[in-house]
Amino acid sequence: MFDFHKNHKILVNMAIAGFLMLSLLIAVLPASQMQDTEPLPTQTAFTELELEGLKLYIAEGCVACHTQQVRSIAMDNVWGDRPSMPSDYYFSKQRLDVWRQSPSLLGSERTGPDLTNIGKRQPGKDWHLMHLYNPRSVVKESVMPSYSWLFEEKLEDEITDEDVVVPVGSPYFNKPNKKIVATTKALQLLAYLQSLKQPEMPGSSPTFIPQSKKEPVATASTDPNQALLPDGAKLYANVCAACHQANGEGIKGAFPPVAGSPIVTDSNPEMLIKVILMGYDARAEYAQMPPFADQLSDEEIAAIANHERTSWGNNASTLSAEDVKKIRDMVNQQNQ
Ligand code: HEC
Numbered sequence: 283m284f285d286f287h288k289n290h291k292i293l294v295n296m297a298i299a300g301f302l303m304l305s306l307l308i309a310v311l312p313a314s315q316m317q318d319t320e321p322l323p324t325q326t327a328f329t330e331l332e333l334e335g336l337k338l339y340i341a342e343g344c345v346a347c348h349t350q351q352v353r354s355i356a357m358d359n360v361w362g363d364r365p366s367m368p369s370d371y372y373f374s375k376q377r378l379d380v381w382r383q384s385p386s387l388l389g390s391e392r393t394g395p396d397l398t399n400i401g402k403r404q405p406g407k408d409w410h411l412m413h414l415y416n417p418r419s420v421v422k423e424s425v426m427p428s429y430s431w432l433f434e435e436k437l438e439d440e441i442t443d444e445d446v447v448v449p450v451g452s453p454y455f456n457k458p459n460k461k462i463v464a465t466t467k468a469l470q471l472l473a474y475l476q477s478l479k480q481p482e483m484p485g486s487s488p489t490f491i492p493q494s495k496k497e498p499v500a501t502a503s504t505d506p507n508q509a510l511l512p513d514g515a516k517l518y519a520n521v522c523a524a525c526h527q528a529n530g531e532g533i534k535g536a537f538p539p540v541a542g543s544p545i546v547t548d549s550n551p552e553m554l555i556k557v558i559l560m561g562y563d564a565r566a567e568y569a570q571m572p573p574f575a576d577q578l579s580d581e582e583i584a585a586i587a588n589h590e591r592t593s594w595g596n597n598a599s600t601l602s603a604e605d606v607k608k609i610r611d612m613v614n615q616q617n618q
């Protein structure tokens with residue numbers, strides 16, 4: 283029995299049996315388990331444009347620096363509303379074409395942030411296009427490479443209504459009579475990034491494993507409006523600062539300053555709240571602001587508005603969630 287190393291028949295058969303068992307264990311079983319996952323009812327398949335964008339995401343190697351997996355540990359709760367599940371990948375696990383397998387998008391490097399929920403976190407079209415053209419134009423300290431070959435320079439006279447002009451200004455682009463225009467490829471990649479949203483769970487969703495250390499409790503404020511609200515400074519940093527910048531100064535030619543803005547500091551906050559709820563696209567010299575009505579609660583909007591009204595030298599009265607609710611109801615009624 284113990285001389286099988288001398289019996290070549292047993293030796294070969296053992297090797298074959300080992301090979302078959304391992305193949306079953308690490309290839310066939312997991313693959314057949316994957317076949318059984320179903321998409322959530324809230325999940326939609328990729329459009330043609332988004333699918334082309336997914337192929338570009340793979341071709342450009344974005345996965346080298348970005349993950350698309352929200353782990354079930356508490357430190358990942360900034361990247362999604364819940365941990366990722368197998369069904370989240372239902373549509374991206376389809377074969378790309380006859381020759382190419384389903385792509386591996388999970389990633390293992392987070393040189394940049396996780397992108398599972400980027401379509402929800404950063405809905406702005408102009409922000410994404412500026413960021414892809416040159417990440418430094420919106421995030422000064424970014425180390426992400428520029429993808430300027432997804433864009434072309436066009437003479438101002440030759441720009442048609444169909445062209446999507448990207449509002450990058452100096453020092454990132456500075457040629458007289460010329461503008462940056464997004465190519466079809468840039469628009470495909472944009473569509474893919476905007477489609478990256480965690481699908482809502484119909485029932486109760488899986489939760490994060492809490493950290494052993496206690497989360498710091500927000501310190502009570504003496505302002506009665508502020509005491510009951512979430513941390514406006516943190517919300518501003520997460521939701522608004524990408525465009526309006528941490529210092530509230532905005533970016534010339536794309537995003538207006540909120541520091542010293544008459545809309546922000548108006549004693550009547552109606553316009554400010556409407557801008558946040560419905561988005562804003564009033565002036566040609568600036569890009570377009572996306573609406574946040576679905577993304578932010580009344581409490582969160584009040585907290586952000588109060589942060590903007592009392593920071594960077596702004597000195598206006600604060601408001602409560604009740605004030606926001608009144609204006610949200612008004613806006614909803616007008617839309618009916
Ligand atoms: C060399 C690493 C690297 C590569 C490659 C890379 N990125 Fe990034 N990315 C980063 C870093 C670092 C940041 C954070 C700073 C910033 O926002 O620019 C970032 C930020 C982002 C953000 C904003 C995320 C947020 O939460 O605000 C998006 C969207 C993004 N990258 C998309 C892409 C796409 C699409 C590609 C491929 C075309 C790509 N990245 C390739 C490093 C990279």
Ligand code: HEC
Binds near residue numbers: 523544546563565572
């Ligand atoms: C994707 C980029 C983007 C994000 C994110 C964004 N904004 Fe804006 N915001 C804009 C643009 C662009 C305008 C100017 C639109 C115009 O005038 O046509 C604007 C205008 C404003 C104005 C009017 C300022 C003035 O004086 O003209 C306020 C106030 C404002 N935003 C607040 C916010 C708040 C609060 C948030 C976070 C909840 C936010 N924005 C997030 C792009 C953005």
